[in-house]
Amino acid sequence: MAADALPYPLRLQGSGIVLREWQPDDLEDLVTMLDEPAIARWTPMPSPFDIEAGLAYLKRAQTGRLSGRRIQLAITVDGGEPLGEMLLFGVTGDRREAELGYLVGARHRRRGLATAALTLLSGYACGTLGLGRLLLRIDPCNTASTSVARRCGYRLTGEPPIAQAGPYGPTSLDTWEYVEGLPGPRRQRLRNVAARRYGRRP
Template sequence: MTTVRRLPFPISLTGEGIQLREWASEDLDDLVVLLDEPDIARWTPMPSPFDMAAGIAYLKRAHQGRTSGQRIQLAITVDGGKPLGEVLLFGVDHGRREAELGYLVGAPFRRRGLAAAALTLLSGYAHGTLNLRRLLLRIDPSNTASTAVARRCGYRLTGEPPILQEGPYGPSSLDTWELVESQTNTRIDRLRNVATGRYGRRT
């Protein structure tokens, strides 16, 4: 049985050369540009094409999920300004101390290490502040860019059966990755300590 508990809202996380912040209504135009892209629609259940109506609905759901404490859904930025992508934490089970994470970066901003930085930062927060111990990713094995990010951040394949996901371009088969604490890199360890000191430990 899932243990329900509210996630903190609002939050802003800074480190690894980036800042993760809450989405705002002023981000609508940038959000549509980020998500109206075939590569994102291929690997996620995003509607395609992703137009203004989809963007409005997306921001509404994001705000509801945040204010209700059901998920953490943050824009990836360099300095708190223009959103370059998104990282999120959802499906939290506080009883089992586990959650799933996801990430995406807009096409013009890839190959800069933004996804790895965002995943590292939010994983550290999930460990150090939210006291979660099992952090998961679900990735199609054909999405080599995303699997490279997972490996770089200390996630490893679990060997669990694939999960089928329907998207605008058809079904995809998602492998489960888990953050392996014994192989966690020093960046996660450092961010866990920073997050605990800055935000305190919540149970």
């Protein structure tokens, strides 16, 4: 692994959750979690998501982790059953910027898991990894995901939307930036952009 590769293996714990590496034994839970139209609607996941898709997904995850190109961890409460996933990818060569993503299975939503996981990995990325700019890309119609982003300290950047194709049609992704640790004027500018789109929020 290259000296500047992302750390592997990795286990992060805090806020009542554990983020851990995917394992081959997770296949059945992974397929159950990702074979859902609501996930396919907002992500480039294949749909339907079957055993073959699950095997390919776990293989790509392992390859990406071993090469140090991304962080891809299962969201759990105790290190056991995977309830969702957190990703960090697209790290620039100077380690100044990266993109994050998250999802939670249908049976496990409305428990604060995505908020806890995004908070945990964002803090690790800024603190331990020293990444300067963390981004999310979210379709504005995905209100559950935008609510998580706001709760975790992300704000709209005002950058042009990014088109993305998916099995349920195209989506248009807004860019959100983590504002923790940003200089005051830039932090306020991002808050103002978000306020124009969603209204004033605390």
